[in-house]
Amino acid sequence: MQPKVSPGAKKSRQCASEAMSESETPPAPRRTAAEEARALVASTNVAALATHSDDGYPWASLVAFGSLDHGSPVLFVSRLAEHARNLERDPRMSLVVVDPHPRADVLASGRVTLAGTAERPGPELAGVAQEAYVEAVPSAKAYVDFGDFSLWVLRIERVRWVGGYGRMDSVDAEAYAAAELDPVVREAPGAVAHLNADHADALLSMARTLGGYPDATAATCTSIDRYGLDLELDTRRGPATTRIAFAERLSEPGQLRAATVALARRARGE
């Protein structure tokens, strides 16, 4: 954890260039904890599962998973595996899903724990659940019809999201299921990589003119979502972070590029 300079902390430091930008920077909206949790679950097909082992340990194992429309995870596990036998004996479980594009310091990365009860889907749900699993885990096509795998859907009872150091919240199952999935979640990692590789100058302009750091000397994008983007900065006073909001919330996949180009133009005063 490096010391951060927050916009609030700047005021006491008497930098001559600040007055002009400070008041122009409204707080940029962020995803709610429920939206963050939904986005994490949609961003990968890998999780760690915790079940109760027969000898009393909480048992951590690796699973692949799919998910239903409201973000309920679907597991399809070999009956020979210890975690499958555990679920058959005691269906209480949780999954932790970690951002598949973690920060260098992994504890600064987003993750979410979904706890609840694993249920065997009835005939109506089983087909949909199996399709959701195979869509997320294409290699499962090779064994989806084998009888020695069991299909489970997690009935979520409790959600705990951690966004990194000092960002965390609990979410109830209803809020999680009701949260709208960020439509740009799948394109976001590629956009972050592209901005950092090819548009460092645009990011720096954003930090200086829209982000409240006119003395920024370098800017790196650490994440992007339907509401805006997060930047890590170097400034003459040390490292800092800021967030830049899009003009409006994105509502469909594919809108990320145009919204980011518009931000870059606005940052340059065009």
Added chain:
Amino acid sequence: MQPKVSPGAKKSRQCASEAMSESETPPAPRRTAAEEARALVASTNVAALATHSDDGYPWASLVAFGSLDHGSPVLFVSRLAEHARNLERDPRMSLVVVDPHPRADVLASGRVTLAGTAERPGPELAGVAQEAYVEAVPSAKAYVDFGDFSLWVLRIERVRWVGGYGRMDSVDAEAYAAAELDPVVREAPGAVAHLNADHADALLSMARTLGGYPDATAATCTSIDRYGLDLELDTRRGPATTRIAFAERLSEPGQLRAATVALARRARGE
């Protein structure tokens, strides 16, 4: 899971070119399950932790970890976090450690679950444990002296290793602690990437002349260790896998390059 052609299966297929190489290919040695487990734990500083939550769920969460000389994990967790409160109430836990360079199909990747009891180290062990944690998690330097973190060492009681589809074994705590750590574990991922990027021809020669697949048309290295390397092949009969042993077991870091060059020369008949 793609169908694999094993050397054994080939014999019934009457390929003209086989007889010459089949008998020249002794089984290549592999790491034991205990050695695989030790190598996985040494290859990363990230794991998923399972603890017993106070409302009865097995609770999966993300942790960073270090490890002691015999592979016992060290945790250093905020007392404010749910998993720390869980350990204080019930120290039974497990960790799952996943290969940090997973295969495209993550279920083909190596992982290991270490189950046991979390113990607060006494004064003698605490300094060593804390050093091991900070060595593995350098960002912890910033908060290592804060009073609101607690240090734990896992007393391992049960180990379950899964190497991918159909490769798995249980290991007892003594065998895990006694296993020698593969000296090339840290340089292996870079070596795999380098071989695939720059030496596809050498890998193909190895597959054809040392791996028992004279009809291989392409070879990719999937892993490398002190005993040898694993290849995935295309052949005229479909995909296959093979393993090539080094002339002798490597005993020190830094020996990987020379041993691989020697294999490539042997494959070309030099």
